[in-house]
Amino acid sequence: MYDWLTEHKIPLGLWLRDFVDLLTTHGQGFFDFVSLVLGALIGGFTDALLWVPPLLLIALFGLAAWLVHRSIGLVVFIVGALLLVTNLGYWSATMETLSLVICATLVCVVVGVPIGIAAAHRPWLYTAIRPILDLMQTIPTFVYLIPTLVLFGLGAVPGLISTVIFSIPAPIRLTHLGISSVPPALYEAGKAFGATKTQLLFKVELPYALPTIMAGITQCIMLSLSMVVIAALVGADGLGKPVVRALNSVNIAMGFEAGLAIVVLAIVLDRVCKRPERRSRKG
Amino acid sequence: MPAVEFRNIDIVFGADQKNALKLIDEGRSRDEILAATGSVLGAAGVSLAIERGEICVLMGLSGSGKSTILRAINRLNEVARGEVLVEHNGAAVDVARCSEETLRDIRMHTVSMVFQQFGLLPWRTVRDNVGFGLELRGMGAAERNRIVDEKLAMVGLTNWSEKYTNELSGGMQQRVGLARAFATDADILLMDEPFSALDPLIRDKLQDELLDLQRRIHKTIVFVSHDLDEALKLGNKIAIMEGGRIVQAGTAEDILLRPATAYVAEFVKHMNPLNVLRGTAVMRPAASLAREGDEVVLDKDGHVRLKVDGEGRPLSLDLDGRAGLLATADGEAGLIDDKLAHDADCIVAPVDLKLKAAIELKRHTDLPILLVDSLGRLAGLCDDDEIYRGLLRRLDG
Numbered sequence: 001m002y003d004w005l006t007e008h009k010i011p012l013g014l015w016l017r018d019f020v021d022l023l024t025t026h027g028q029g030f031f032d033f034v035s036l037v038l039g040a041l042i043g044g045f046t047d048a049l050l051w052v053p054p055l056l057l058i059a060l061f062g063l064a065a066w067l068v069h070r071s072i073g074l075v076v077f078i079v080g081a082l083l084l085v086t087n088l089g090y091w092s093a094t095m096e097t098l099s100l101v102i103c104a105t106l107v108c109v110v111v112g113v114p115i116g117i118a119a120a121h122r123p124w125l126y127t128a129i130r131p132i133l134d135l136m137q138t139i140p141t142f143v144y145l146i147p148t149l150v151l152f153g154l155g156a157v158p159g160l161i162s163t164v165i166f167s168i169p170a171p172i173r174l175t176h177l178g179i180s181s182v183p184p185a186l187y188e189a190g191k192a193f194g195a196t197k198t199q200l201l202f203k204v205e206l207p208y209a210l211p212t213i214m215a216g217i218t219q220c221i222m223l224s225l226s227m228v229v230i231a232a233l234v235g236a237d238g239l240g241k242p243v244v245r246a247l248n249s250v251n252i253a254m255g256f257e258a259g260l261a262i263v264v265l266a267i268v269l270d271r272v273c274k275r276p277e278r279r280s281r282k283g
Numbered sequence: 284m285p286a287v288e289f290r291n292i293d294i295v296f297g298a299d300q301k302n303a304l305k306l307i308d309e310g311r312s313r314d315e316i317l318a319a320t321g322s323v324l325g326a327a328g329v330s331l332a333i334e335r336g337e338i339c340v341l342m343g344l345s346g347s348g349k350s351t352i353l354r355a356i357n358r359l360n361e362v363a364r365g366e367v368l369v370e371h372n373g374a375a376v377d378v379a380r381c382s383e384e385t386l387r388d389i390r391m392h393t394v395s396m397v398f399q400q401f402g403l404l405p406w407r408t409v410r411d412n413v414g415f416g417l418e419l420r421g422m423g424a425a426e427r428n429r430i431v432d433e434k435l436a437m438v439g440l441t442n443w444s445e446k447y448t449n450e451l452s453g454g455m456q457q458r459v460g461l462a463r464a465f466a467t468d469a470d471i472l473l474m475d476e477p478f479s480a481l482d483p484l485i486r487d488k489l490q491d492e493l494l495d496l497q498r499r500i501h502k503t504i505v506f507v508s509h510d511l512d513e514a515l516k517l518g519n520k521i522a523i524m525e526g527g528r529i530v531q532a533g534t535a536e537d538i539l540l541r542p543a544t545a546y547v548a549e550f551v552k553h554m555n556p557l558n559v560l561r562g563t564a565v566m567r568p569a570a571s572l573a574r575e576g577d578e579v580v581l582d583k584d585g586h587v588r589l590k591v592d593g594e595g596r597p598l599s600l601d602l603d604g605r606a607g608l609l610a611t612a613d614g615e616a617g618l619i620d621d622k623l624a625h626d627a628d629c630i631v632a633p634v635d636l637k638l639k640a641a642i643e644l645k646r647h648t649d650l651p652i653l654l655v656d657s658l659g660r661l662a663g664l665c666d667d668d669e670i671y672r673g674l675l676r677r678l679d680g
Contacts, residue, residue, distance in 0.1 A: 183400075185398055203419070
């Protein structure tokens, strides 16, 4: 019985390989196009960030943090942290990572939020995509790194795609949660005053769900950041590269510094993305 | 043409509408229909006409179907069968069957709504909440602000326009809800237990404000309440519902004095009749009084006589040969100068005088209160006996 079972192996892996082969032969044009667009997006972002002199950019980040949060402590922390990264010699790697994170988050929001909204309006759709989302978050990253590598070639694009696969469930889930928790009373108030479906979405549902969606986006940023080392394995530039190189050459100093830069970037992004408390206008 | 008319409507929540309707036709109860089809009976065979300018209160315990039929007026609930006619741009439109565009037009211009839990949008300021309906219409900011300011002044919230709604007390939040409903200038106002989430003092105050506003703006108001005192205070017409059906519809006095079923009688048993009953219901009619020529005899012994003119208007009072002093009280509340009331031998009051006011006036005089109709003709009189019988609701005995 056991022998029979092991001798008649279901060729699951082969099927999937054939499927990927099929995609490469027939969809190469499409994948090349996607690769081109995403590559240009990341490249453009990185070039823009690196074009500005580092100190000026650090000052701009500080100013932006001040405008959003009005907290002098936060500004001091951000400027200090970014100066430390520059001092360690990881400025351009940090900007490359930042660019990857921003692009991944952008793709996640553009794709994930509409999916979340659609799923909230159609319970069957959510039932259908939930196992897929679970799969995307639990399947080991390396597994889909291989086919993305085959389909999109070496470089930043497969890194970006893998990052998106890993982090897009967060905005989808939280958008779904936010939209489906709109109180029926608000929904009815909108309808009773003659709102169309579009008006309901933009004037009732999205504003109500905004804090939850923002939490989803913040989570998405953090998840993207946690993928930088993996992305470096398929050739994406950024802070992951020195970590991988340090691992291969058992370089404790370089590994620690690059790791610290990632942590610093993570804390900065987290603090900046935290939604400021809504101020009540005192009059 | 009534402003709103239900014609034999049935509302069923659930998938199996067809079988549920069949069971409704067989006169089955809500529980039986639920057991047989898994669908919940919302309303069955409801017919009701609400005239323009009327406050109609839909009254009943929770689950009686009052909110259900209210929501059929702007189709927040779908009607399974029957017609819901709403006067829209001068024509009666069947809301249950009209097109999406017509429905939207009705919701934007003809019917507006106030919600129990206020239904305000917490991320918007008071001003933007009040202007919500106008914004949905696509009205420009300048005109919208003008209207919003006007409505905020109407509900006394002018100084609060830039606050967020969660900074306001419950009573103020519901004023915002009212202002939002008024802002679209709809003729028909749906109010779904608007005051039940508020504490009793605030509730009473808002009821008074609503009545005061209604005297100025004359909307058609459909009001849902589970509180009988509120219903009797506000309603020109009251419809009492039980198990999705209307068991009695009529004026407050009607329901109090002539309950149609044991359920209604039980409902109104502990009701205070003082603010509900009027002179017309309790008085001894003028036709039943003894007359001698142009004089009406007011007491048993014939010592007190009232001289009336050819039309029946009171002229003078004769107290066993002495001329008595007649004084007049005004309105349903029987307003009169204290000193005048004290000096008067007999008080003349309008026939729609409230029972509570009649008791007030009766303190000043031993003689019965003379009730006169709108032309000043003697309609009847109200003495201690009439008041007691009114309080005990033994008017037919």
